[in-house]
Amino acid sequence: MHRHGLFIDGQWRESRAHFPSINPATEEPFAEFAAATAEDMATAVTAARTAFDTGPWPGMPAAERGRVLRTAAALLKLRAEEFAQAETADTGKPIFESRSIDVPTAVDSLDYYGCLIRGVEGAAIPVGDAAIDATVREPVGVVGAVTPWNFPVVLACRKLGPALAAGNTVVLKPASLAPLTTVMLADVFAEAGLPPGALNIVTGSGREAGQALLDDSRIDKLSFTGSTAVGREVLAASTRSIGRCSLELGGKSPAVVLADADLDAAVEGILFGAFLNQGECCCAATRVLVDGRVQDDLVARLVARAKKIHVGDPLDEKTRMGPLISADHRDAVLAAIGEAKQAGGRVACGGGMPRGLSRGYYVEPTIFDDVPSKSRLYREEIFGPVLPVTPFVGDDALVAAANDTPYGLAASIWTRDLAKGRRLASRIRAGTVWINIHNFVFNNAPYGGFKQSGLGRECGPEGLDAYTEIKNIITWIAPQPFRWY
């Protein structure tokens, strides 16, 4: 079993303890990772601090940094199959998804920021004839980044792309349940020419290594993707030093189906929205809010298609749903299903573990035809392949239900009336509103949450701004205007 070390200051280092990563399809450990201590984390922060304060990376011309990012993208693309296999082994997601979504999206994210950084301009601000006032964008400094397990390589690259392109240095801690592809990125960046210390990858528990990163006052910015509960800790830590902070957190995103929707399209789009990556997706469609007049028709069609989803070995190219990330997580998802059943929810399909799969943390694609609005399934992020459908009467009731959540990550609206779709989109409090599609995220467009789904945006030019400070340089070109004293 391969044992991976800590990547600090351009070198691989040993650690005292290790932890295994379990393949969720086989339930077997397949690799070991260094369990960093708080001391190891401090060493990584020192490396990143030194690389920022005295190293070449922040002062390198943007075009040069962009070239390194684009080379990293090209190298990642060359190793695409290896990364796809690793992502599937570590997370259980179907190889079809790793190949067609995860790895290409990660490559594109690095390439996009490698290109975008050359176009970052300041502004010349007219302040009269006596001065030239110009703004420039500079890196924030040392970034402490923490990522979750559901889209490891994509979410790592969505932080590393803009952070490194802007000239920051980074310490990145991946999730312990799926650290492999993030650790593999270290060699990609080193080969692309990133100087030592600019990127440090430190595996270890959130409780020890993650907390040490949050508590280190030498960090200028924390960038976190994960649960809202841990996001609160990250925000609290950043306030102690008035550090910069970006948060990409949880969601409970509705798919709002109007009576005039094209139901065939809605069914395909909602199933993709709900069950991509086994439903372990922050912006997943986790509540269908449907006009009661079409509920029966919609549910019948959703169920007919959901029953055909190929659940099984994620390495099989035909598989469209693999196992959940861990036994604990599968049990939590099954418990939420059980509670909803007990509370009177009607299961339209699924609801348990699939028959015939003796190994792996599988849960059937599950649809509830109505669940009580007080149930955890309706209110909370379950992060599994479970979709409750709830009827409402009238557009106002649908919008109110869509907004009746502390989250505000995303929503979709399904209608043939695009003007009406746009009107309703403006009434839904969420960072992304899709009309007649769900779960499509573009690297060149901003993504992030309203309300308790986050703070700031990733992707697009906004994702780069988040890793910069604006400096205003005022050059006086006239004689001193007065003698004040």
Ligand code: TAP
């Ligand atoms: P979390 O349990 O919040 O873990 C995320 C990361 O935080 C992991 O690396 C974890 O380390 C670390 N961590 C835990 N406690 C910490 C602490 N006290 N200090 C510092 N780091 C700590 O989330 P998860 O279960 O991995 O991921 C699922 C969640 O992520 C869902 O809520 C999902 O919606 C959200 N998510 C959001 C987005 C966007 S873009 N909004 C994208 C993907 C996922 P360990 O793994 O070692 O515990």
